[in-house]
Amino acid sequence: MRKIVLFIAIITLTFITACNSAQENKEKDKKANEAGDAQETIVYESETGPIEVPANPERVVVLSSFIAGSVMASDVNIVGIDSWSNDNPRYEPYLQDAKEVSEESLEQILELNPDLIIATPDSKNLDKLKEIAPTVTYTYGKVDYLTQYLEVGKLLNKEKQAKAWIADFKKRAQEAGEKIKAKIGENTTISVIELFDKQLYVYGDNWGRGTEILYQEMGLKMPEKVKEDALKDGYFALSPEVVPEYAGDYMVFSKNSEQDNSFQETETYKNIPAVKNGRVFEVDGKAFYFNDPITLDFQLEFFTEKFLGE
Structure with a gap:
């Protein structure tokens, strides 16, 4: 009889321990998932002031045609692109999965679930775009063309890559x-x-x-x-x-x-x-x-x- 009681006690204890362990693992997984969902950010000094943006953006919408190529050169995934850029044959290899959008197609942009939007200061619906994702604007000609690429490199956390390309390009072009x-x-x-x-x-x-x-x-x-x-x-x-x-x-x-x-x-x-x-x-x-x-x-x-x- 004692052996039976002891056996039952051991089984019960083992079951409780297993349940507690499973619950602990579930809590750990939940915390890990929450941590994974919380995207790391940086503060970028934009033309309009500091703005918090993803440290490594993965779904970028570009509504500014003169910026698009700099984003592509930074090896960042573009999910939405303006019509002028989409019509450029040199850009085609970089836009296989991108949808053509404009600042007026807010529903389409929302469906693309961007984590960063790049536009111009005169883009329509800027306030609404900012509600969808962090939105950075650039003015054409505000800085020289190579500094513009460097700025995009800073925004996308690819400043080192941008500086290296700029130095190499100037050398090749001048030679x-x-x-x-x-x-x-x-x-x-x-x-x-x-x-x-x-x-x-x-x-x-x-x-x-x-x-x-x-x-x-x-x-x-x-x-x-x-x-x-x-x-x-x-x-x-x-x-x-x-x-x-x-x-x-x-x-x-x-x-x-x-x-x-x-x-x-x-x-x-x-x-x-x-x-x-x-x-x-x-x-x-x-x-x-x-x-x-x-x-x-x-x-x-x-x-x-x-x-x-x-």
Whole structure:
């Protein structure tokens, strides 16, 4: 009888111990899960002041086309993207799983469950976007193009990576520039002209389209008329008949194959010396618009090949 009672007592004690252990493990798992759900954050000094953002964002919505490439270059997952960026062929490999959204498609953005949103100060619904996720805005041209990438690197906790790329890029671009000047001459001029939505533009040294590389890093010359009219604002609208006045010894001609490019069939265009001498480099405007690391690497490769055959 005593043996039976003792056996029952042992079984009961074992059962209670097992239950207590299971409960303790459940509590530990719950705490671990709660800790995992609590995302680590950093404080980023944005244009509008300090803002708490994820230390390692995993679901980013980018509503600013001039920032998108910098986010991609930072190896951060983009779940929502603006239409201009989504139309850029250079960005396609980075946007396989991203949905096209705008600042007005709040429900779509909410469904994407972002942990960070990047926009511009004039984006609509900023207050509502901030309710969905921490929202950081950038103003185009507030800082120079390389500092802009560095700022994005700081936001995404990839500052070291950004600094390394910037140093390497400047070195590569400047070395290529020296070779190009040695080949075409120190005083040879280059202009960057674009036909966009039936309007012609010439660009200064800080409005994408490869201008930062050609003029800032390579130190190549722009025509005097371009300096006078486009350098301050970054671009200048042209009527077709005055294009020859802004054309350099070489021309980078940016265009969109889906738009009307009949200007190139006119006598005005055909009689430009750079055209007659075969010194026009045509580029896909959609791929050449911006000045982020992905686009800059592509532009540098393009110029090196066209000028040097490398």
